[in-house]
Amino acid sequence: MFTDSHAHLEWESYEADFSEVLRRAKEAQVETILNIGTTLEHCKKGLEVAQSYPHIFASVGIHPHDANKVPTDYLDQLKALAQNPKVKAIGEIGLDYYYEHSPREIQLQRFEEQVRLAQKLNLPMSIHCRDAFQDCFNILNKVSYFQGVFHCFTGTQEEAKKVLELGFYISFSGIVTFKKSTALQEVVKYVPLEKMLIETDAPFLAPEPHRGKRNEPAFVVLTAQKIASLKKVSLEGVAHHTTQNAKCLFNLQEGQEWKEK
Ligand code: NI
Numbered sequence: 001m002f003t004d005s006h007a008h009l010e011w012e013s014y015e016a017d018f019s020e021v022l023r024r025a026k027e028a029q030v031e032t033i034l035n036i037g038t039t040l041e042h043c044k045k046g047l048e049v050a051q052s053y054p055h056i057f058a059s060v061g062i063h064p065h066d067a068n069k070v071p072t073d074y075l076d077q078l079k080a081l082a083q084n085p086k087v088k089a090i091g092e093i094g095l096d097y098y099y100e101h102s103p104r105e106i107q108l109q110r111f112e113e114q115v116r117l118a119q120k121l122n123l124p125m126s127i128h129c130r131d132a133f134q135d136c137f138n139i140l141n142k143v144s145y146f147q148g149v150f151h152c153f154t155g156t157q158e159e160a161k162k163v164l165e166l167g168f169y170i171s172f173s174g175i176v177t178f179k180k181s182t183a184l185q186e187v188v189k190y191v192p193l194e195k196m197l198i199e200t201d202a203p204f205l206a207p208e209p210h211r212g213k214r215n216e217p218a219f220v221v222l223t224a225q226k227i228a229s230l231k232k233v234s235l236e237g238v239a240h241h242t243t244q245n246a247k248c249l250f251n252l253q254e255g256q257e258w259k260e261k
Pocket of ligand 1 (some may be wrong): 006008036092201
């Protein structure tokens with residue numbers, strides 16, 4: 001059984017065939033999905049999806065791209081949403097200096113506020129960090145809260161080492177299947193399975209051989225297969241560890257059967 005620890009299933013691109021997407025996930029043995037919020041509107045939609053299916057859970061948070069577009073009471077709104085038992089994390093939150101869609105100082109402020117919220121609510125974080133590791137580490141150290149995962153990791157081995165030393169998990173996406181991802185593939189070999197999660201980041205970043213198309217949770221198996229071959233372990237081993245890690249980190253329940261809506 002596999003767990004997709006980071007997907008955005010509330011996106012419009014799933015509206016036409018969502019039941020088919022879920023059916024394919026079930027067939028591929030993707031048992032559990034954590035749906036990740038990016039804006040208040042997306043958080044609300046994602047939570048609706050999670051409430052409709054026993055094996056879909058939700059996180060709420062403001063993505064660094066959208067850090068400059070929040071209302072003044074956004075923390076209260078996130079806090080209210082997080083009271084729902086289906087909400088298992090705060091995210092995705094973090095810093096993105098590659099695209100820099102929001103000014104850095106605003107990103108830093110929003111990230112710190114949301115790390116403090118996660119700490120207050122005792123929820124783990126799904127962290128988005130691109131070209132901003134030192135500032136991410138500075139804020140996490142300043143708040144002194146270290147529960148969570150660095151999602152869709154694309155950093156160096158040295159950055160992975162620091163992430164692990166702080167106690168975080170590292171999640172790999174379909175990017176590890178891309179031919180040119182040789183440096184990242186070395187990082188996969190370095191990160192122990194005991195600290196690893198897998199994800200699709202669907203609808204984005206479809207793994208090979210679907211690169212460039214819409215991604216979906218069933219494809220997380222392709223990333224798991226690549227990781228198994230890189231680490232020279234069984235696919236079952238990757239499935240087992242990454243699922244146990246996700247269940248442990250996000251406190252996901254076990255033993256429920258999939259139910260069609
Ligand atoms: Ni994402």
